[in-house]
Amino acid sequence: ASIVIGAPFSTSHFAERPFINSFALGIPFLTRTEPAVSKLNHECNNNDGTRSIRILHSPSHPAAKGTPRIVQAIKNLQNKGYAIDFVLIQGKPNREVLDEIAQCDFVVDQAYSDTPMAGFATEAAWFGKPAVVGGYGLDRLKPFIPEGMWPPSLTCHPDEIEQAIEYLITNSEARIQLGKAAQRFVREKWSAIEVAKRYLRIVEEDIPDEWWFDPRQVTYLEGCGQPVERSKEIICRMVKTFGKK
Numbered sequence: 001a002s003i004v005i006g007a008p009f010s011t012s013h014f015a016e017r018p019f020i021n022s023f024a025l026g027i028p029f030l031t032r033t034e035p036a037v038s039k040l041n042h043e044c045n046n047n048d049g050t051r052s053i054r055i056l057h058s059p060s061h062p063a064a065k066g067t068p069r070i071v072q073a074i075k076n077l078q079n080k081g082y083a084i085d086f087v088l089i090q091g092k093p094n095r096e097v098l099d100e101i102a103q104c105d106f107v108v109d110q111a112y113s114d115t116p117m118a119g120f121a122t123e124a125a126w127f128g129k130p131a132v133v134g135g136y137g138l139d140r141l142k143p144f145i146p147e148g149m150w151p152p153s154l155t156c157h158p159d160e161i162e163q164a165i166e167y168l169i170t171n172s173e174a175r176i177q178l179g180k181a182a183q184r185f186v187r188e189k190w191s192a193i194e195v196a197k198r199y200l201r202i203v204e205e206d207i208p209d210e211w212w213f214d215p216r217q218v219t220y221l222e223g224c225g226q227p228v229e230r231s232k233e234i235i236c237r238m239v240k241t242f243g244k245k
Helices: 067-079 094-103 119-126 138-144 158-170 172-188 192-203 228-242
Strands: 019-021 053-057 084-088 106-110 131-134 154-156
Touching: 053 067, 053 094, 053 158, 067 084, 067 158, 094 119, 106 119, 106 158, 119 131, 119 172, 131 158, 138 154, 154 158, 158 172
Parallel strands: 053 084, 053 106, 106 131, 131 154
Antiparallel strands: none
8 A cells, every 4th residue: 555544543553664643634524414303402301390311322333332331321320310311222324313413412422442533423523412432542542643633522441431421411511512622623623625635635645744653652452342351351362372473
């Protein structure tokens, strides 16, 4: 390849030469129509007149997204007395997912992410809805992201997913402000036109130095899409089968 584009903690472990950091380019999202219903807050009142918090989770792969962990966190919070209207949607057309995003207060993207804003969180951000995103190395990833290109999500360690959800439930102003920041980011930094302009710079060999990433900087080993215990199990089995070389 003339140019390789990759993510620091996803695709760089076996790279042998520098590549373009995908975070310098962004994830474009473009919808031709707004969802059928677009609200900052849905209407779901309880018997005492208070409003439930509507939380959406839409996993493409429940095991990889940590859905059982997220569902348990929601149940724990409901048992603590929080009025939560939890929506879990799977296997539905994207149109329906976007409509659900429009009616929620915030989304829980996943528990084992290698990016603070993957596809579903990007869609939510487009409509001003913040996302809770869990991941093992997100705090260590931030120094490798070009200035101004860190996506605004509420990130946390997988073990702290319940606390992160609780924070957005109890802090309405922070929830609204994070949603606005995420929307501004994806509509300005990650718009299809802006992302295309960056790819054009690569084609024209006008590549800023800060876009390059040296894979020798990577020390992250926890992986993505599964608990760290599962990653350790797989690595141990591979070493046992193939040796250390």
